[in-house]
Amino acid sequence: MKRNYKTGLILGLSLVLTMVLSACGASKEGMQADGSSASGSKDVELLNVSYDPTRELYEAYNKAFAAHWEKEKGQKVTIKQSHGGSGKQSRSVQDGLDADVVTLALGYDIDALQEKGLVKEGWQSKYEHNSSPYTSTIVLLVRKGNPKGIKDWDDLTRGDVQVITPNPKTSGGARWNYLAAWAYALKKSNNDEAKAQQFVQELYKHVPVLDSGARGATTTFVERGIGDVLIAWENEALLSVKELGADKFDIVYPSISILAEPPVAVVDKVVDKKGTREVADAYLKYLYSEEGQTIAAENYYRPTLESVTAKYKDQFPNLELVTLKDVFGTWKETQQKHFSDKGIFDQIYVPGSS
Amino acid sequence: MSQMQATRKRVLPGFGLTMGYSVLYLSLVVLVPLSALLLNSTGLTWGKFWDVATDARVLASYKVSFLCAAAAALIDLFLGLLIAWVLVRYEFPGKRMFDAVIDLPFALPTAVAGVALTALYAQNGWIGSMFEPLGWKMAYSQTGITLALMFIGIPFVVRTVQPVLEELDKDEEEVAATLGAGRWRTFRSVIVPELVPPLLTGFALAFARGIGEYGSVVFISGNMPMKTEIAPLLIMSKLEQNDYAGATAVALMLLVISFVLLFVINSFQRWSRRRAV
Numbered sequence: 001m002k003r004n005y006k007t008g009l010i011l012g013l014s015l016v017l018t019m020v021l022s023a024c025g026a027s028k029e030g031m032q033a034d035g036s037s038a039s040g041s042k043d044v045e046l047l048n049v050s051y052d053p054t055r056e057l058y059e060a061y062n063k064a065f066a067a068h069w070e071k072e073k074g075q076k077v078t079i080k081q082s083h084g085g086s087g088k089q090s091r092s093v094q095d096g097l098d099a100d101v102v103t104l105a106l107g108y109d110i111d112a113l114q115e116k117g118l119v120k121e122g123w124q125s126k127y128e129h130n131s132s133p134y135t136s137t138i139v140l141l142v143r144k145g146n147p148k149g150i151k152d153w154d155d156l157t158r159g160d161v162q163v164i165t166p167n168p169k170t171s172g173g174a175r176w177n178y179l180a181a182w183a184y185a186l187k188k189s190n191n192d193e194a195k196a197q198q199f200v201q202e203l204y205k206h207v208p209v210l211d212s213g214a215r216g217a218t219t220t221f222v223e224r225g226i227g228d229v230l231i232a233w234e235n236e237a238l239l240s241v242k243e244l245g246a247d248k249f250d251i252v253y254p255s256i257s258i259l260a261e262p263p264v265a266v267v268d269k270v271v272d273k274k275g276t277r278e279v280a281d282a283y284l285k286y287l288y289s290e291e292g293q294t295i296a297a298e299n300y301y302r303p304t305l306e307s308v309t310a311k312y313k314d315q316f317p318n319l320e321l322v323t324l325k326d327v328f329g330t331w332k333e334t335q336q337k338h339f340s341d342k343g344i345f346d347q348i349y350v351p352g353s354s
Numbered sequence: 355m356s357q358m359q360a361t362r363k364r365v366l367p368g369f370g371l372t373m374g375y376s377v378l379y380l381s382l383v384v385l386v387p388l389s390a391l392l393l394n395s396t397g398l399t400w401g402k403f404w405d406v407a408t409d410a411r412v413l414a415s416y417k418v419s420f421l422c423a424a425a426a427a428l429i430d431l432f433l434g435l436l437i438a439w440v441l442v443r444y445e446f447p448g449k450r451m452f453d454a455v456i457d458l459p460f461a462l463p464t465a466v467a468g469v470a471l472t473a474l475y476a477q478n479g480w481i482g483s484m485f486e487p488l489g490w491k492m493a494y495s496q497t498g499i500t501l502a503l504m505f506i507g508i509p510f511v512v513r514t515v516q517p518v519l520e521e522l523d524k525d526e527e528e529v530a531a532t533l534g535a536g537r538w539r540t541f542r543s544v545i546v547p548e549l550v551p552p553l554l555t556g557f558a559l560a561f562a563r564g565i566g567e568y569g570s571v572v573f574i575s576g577n578m579p580m581k582t583e584i585a586p587l588l589i590m591s592k593l594e595q596n597d598y599a600g601a602t603a604v605a606l607m608l609l610v611i612s613f614v615l616l617f618v619i620n621s622f623q624r625w626s627r628r629r630a631v
Contacts, residue, residue, distance in 0.1 A: 087594040094596075112596045167577055169591040209494050209576040212587060216573065219469075224476040224493075340595060341409070349579035350410050 044279055046079045049099035051086040051172070051262070052215060053236055057299035058103070064295060065286050069279065077279055085213055086172035093118065093267060100271050100280040103264045105172040107324075108331035110265050123265040130325075132261035133287035134301035137321055138180035140252040141221070141230040141237045148228045152254050153184040156229060157202040164227035165207055166217040168339055169346075173214040175339060177231040180258040182338075183322050187256055201348045222249075233260060235300035238315070259321040388609070395606050397599035406600045407607040415585040416611070422496055422584075423564030426503035427511075430560045431553060433504070434511025441512070442519045456513070459506050464569030471502050472574045494576030499584065502570040507560030514556040515549060522548055547629075554623040558616055565612050 050058060062079040069077045082089065082097070086105035093099045094116050102119075104110055107130075113119040124131050142150050148161055156163050166174040178200065185199035186192070209226060211217040214236065221230040222244060229252075232240070237251050264284050271277040286292050293308040302316050303309050309316075328334040338344045366372045395403060406412070441453055459467065475482040475492035482492045492498055522545065530540040568586040575582040585608050592601035 085594075087596075091593060091596070167591070170577075170587065170594050172594070210578055212572045212577055212590065224472065225478045226476065226494075335595070341406070341592070341597070341600065346411065346579075 042074075043076045043078070044276060046077060046100045046276060046280060046283060047082065047098060048079055048101050048103060048283075049082045049089050049093055049097060050103040051089055051105045052083050052213075053173075053233070053239075054103060054262075054299075055081070055083050057296060057301065060299065061287070061292060061295045064291055065283055068286060068291070069282065075279070079283070085170075087170075098270050098274070099267050100274065100276050101264060101266055101284055103262065103284075105262050106175060106331060107261070107263050108175075108335050109172060110263055111331055113265070113267065118267050118269045119265050120268045124263060126266075127264065127284060128288060129304045130261050131263045131265060132304070133264060133284070133292065134262070134296035134303055136234045136260045136262070136301055137257045137319070138177050138231060138254075138260060139234045139237050139257065140254060141232050141240060142228065142250050142252055144248050144250055146250050146252065150229050150252055153181055153199075153203075153256075154188075156181070156206060156231075157199065161206055161229065162208050162227040163203060163206045163229055163231065164209065164211075164217050164221040165231040166211040166214050170212040171214055171217075173233060174217075175334075176233070176258060176260045178338065178345065179324065179328060179334070180231070180254075183258050183327050184254065184256050186327065187322075197344060197348075200344075204348055234302070234316070238300040253317055253319050256320040256322065258327075259323045261324065391602050391605055391609065395599055395602035398603055403603050406603040411579055411583070412585070412588055412604055412607075414580045415583045415588050416608070418496065418499065418582060419565055419585040419608070420611070420615075422499040423503055423561050423567075426500045426507050426564050427557050427561035429500075430504055430507045430511045431557050434508055434556055434560075435515055435549070435553065437508070438512045438515040438519055442516060456509050458509075460509050464506060464567060465573065467505055468502060468570035468573030471498075471505060471570065475501060475574065493574050494578075494582065496575075496582055498574040498576070499571050499582060502574050503560075503564040503567055506567055506570060507563055510559035510563065511553070511556035514552045514559065518549060518552045551623050551627040554619060554626065558619040558623070561619070562612060562616055565608065 048058060048062070058079075058081050062081065066077050066079065069075060082092075082099070084092075086109050090102070090104060090109035090112050093102060093113055102110060102113065107124060110119060110123060114121060114123060127133065129135070140150060140156075142148070148155070148158075150156070150161065155161060165177045168174040168178045181203055182196050182200050185196040189195035189199075209217075209220050211220055214233070217230065218232065218236065218240060221227050222240060230237075234251075237249075241249050241251060264287065266277065266280045266284060268277075271280045287296070288305065290305065290308060293303040293305040294311075297303045297308055297312040297315070300315070303312065324331070324334065328337075336343065398406065437456065441449065441456075446452075472493050473479050475498055477483060477486050477491075477493070479493070485492050490497070492501065526544050527540055530544050535543065566586065568584070568590075571584050572587055575584060575587075577583050577587055585604060589601045589604050589608075592598075592604065
């Protein structure tokens with residue numbers, strides 16, 4: 001009986017193992033066949049892994065680039081898009097999603113790819129403007145007519161004001177919100193870090209709901225009617241006003257804000273494997289062209305090309321913008337100091353630290 | 355002789371072979387992923403692991419997760435029994451429909467449930483707005499989390515109690531009645547003992563589901579650190595910092611506590627079943 005059980009166990013195990021192994025082998029073969037056919041024929045396929053609010057932007061841009069590339073090289077290119085939270089997207093690529101290019105919300109998420117050896121060092125200086133073809137900034141979205149009279153960051157710490165912003169620890173975009181407030185406080189207090197921290201801590205005391213992502217925060221503010229002001233990316237704010245009607249919300253431009261730089265990079269390891277470097281590189285470069293910049297501006301991102309900026313200057317008012325580099329240094333330092341565990345943001349919430 | 359009978363009764367061929375398959379599939383689908391979890395947290399030293407897993411904010415989140423899941427499962431226990439009772443013992447128009455609706459929380463993506471519940475219970479929602487003047491905040495509080503967990507947990511209780519209730523012998527109740535037991539006495543002494551094991555199973559399932567629930571809760575909880583932040587959200591937040599080891603440390607802790615709790619509930623259930631028989 002005992003022997004019977006043992007042989008059965010071994011038989012069962014080996015049978016299923018062979019099944020699993022052969023299935024794996026088959027899929028690997030399939031992939032190789034696919035890969036060779038892609039490099040052999042004239043058609044080429046790119047995967048752009050991006051973050052949530054760029055969906056419409058890249059839908060328009062991909063069409064424009066495909067047309068441009070076909071005219072230039074006579075090669076047909078199809079671009080697949082993948083969208084999600086910036087950090088989550090970065091992790092998918094780290095875990096093996098074959099992205100040719102990444103277009104994410106923060107440099108930190110591409111730094112993480114560099115650490116895994118997927119992107120070469122120096123990616124941030126590979127393209128102009130810190131590899132950010134378009135930029136944005138952080139603005140304040142208030143209800144129509146601005147009933148609480150919010151004009152600047154200071155008003156967000158007033159007793160009667162409730163602020164909606166997502167959690168910077170779970171949302172990459174929300175880190176820019178936090179940094180914008182910090183930059184303002186730092187400037188106002190003549191670079192007194194302690195005062196800046198106090199200000200930001202006070203601000204987060206006025207946050208009744210800490211959503212896990214930026215779209216969730218927008219829903220809380222817009223649909224649930226909670227809060228008096230939403231800290232948001234300018235492109236998202238402009239989109240909200242356009243989509244939900246200009247009769248519902250106003251955009252308030254604070255006296256100073258941060259220049260949000262969503263960066264782009266070629267995933268070196270993937271393009272070398274797939275042989276798509278040339279087209280991937282051209283794909284990102286074309287973002288800086290007149291056509292690419294116009295599409296960015298039409299999707300409410302601030303263009304970096306001057307001729308296009310001039311054309312859209314009514315849409316993007318001038319305000320004092322500081323860069324991450326000026327005030328905070330690199331993303332790695334910023335992340336470590338503010339958003340890592342036991343960093344400043346955690347201290348704001350753990351009892352005994354105030 | 356008895357062994358011969360036992361072999362003849364088996365539906366699947368050979369204990370050894372079927373056991374082999376079972377162990378293998380359980381390994382592939384459950385055990386290997388769980389040990390990968392363990393492996394992932396080995397990037398931490400024991401001291402660091404303990405630091406991460408017992409950080410004040412993490413502890414607060416365990417408390418929220420476990421307390422709300424327990425509260426929701428407890429309420430579901432009574433609510434589920436009532437619903438199962440009505441479904442088994444009474445006839446009414448639309449019963450089939452009602453019966454099918456019970457399973458919907460199983461099928462619905464939990465994020466959808468979260469959005470729907472938040473819309474209802476927020477300050478300006480249908481139900482939330484009624485409680486707002488009374489000073490009771492429904493959404494964005496632990497009440498909200500419990501509501502969401504009740505929603506996703508209720509089918510577990512109904513679906514485990516219902517078949518047992520259907521199988522229950524009417525004769526025993528009649529005997530109890532002829533012996534002079536009142537309705538309440540019959541319910542308490544004849545029906546409830548039979549229902550204790552399935553109720554405990556239902557409770558354990560609803561509770562376990564509640565601990566791990568993410569989608570519906572992040573929308574309705576407000577995610578305030580130390581107050582309404584659940585443990586799965588902290589895991590997400592650690593992943594967002596590319597801190598795989600830290601995330602798995604929290605997850606491992608959650609796993610161990612859940613396992614111990616479920617083990618206790620299961621033992622209790624086995625004990626009560628033996629006692630009932």
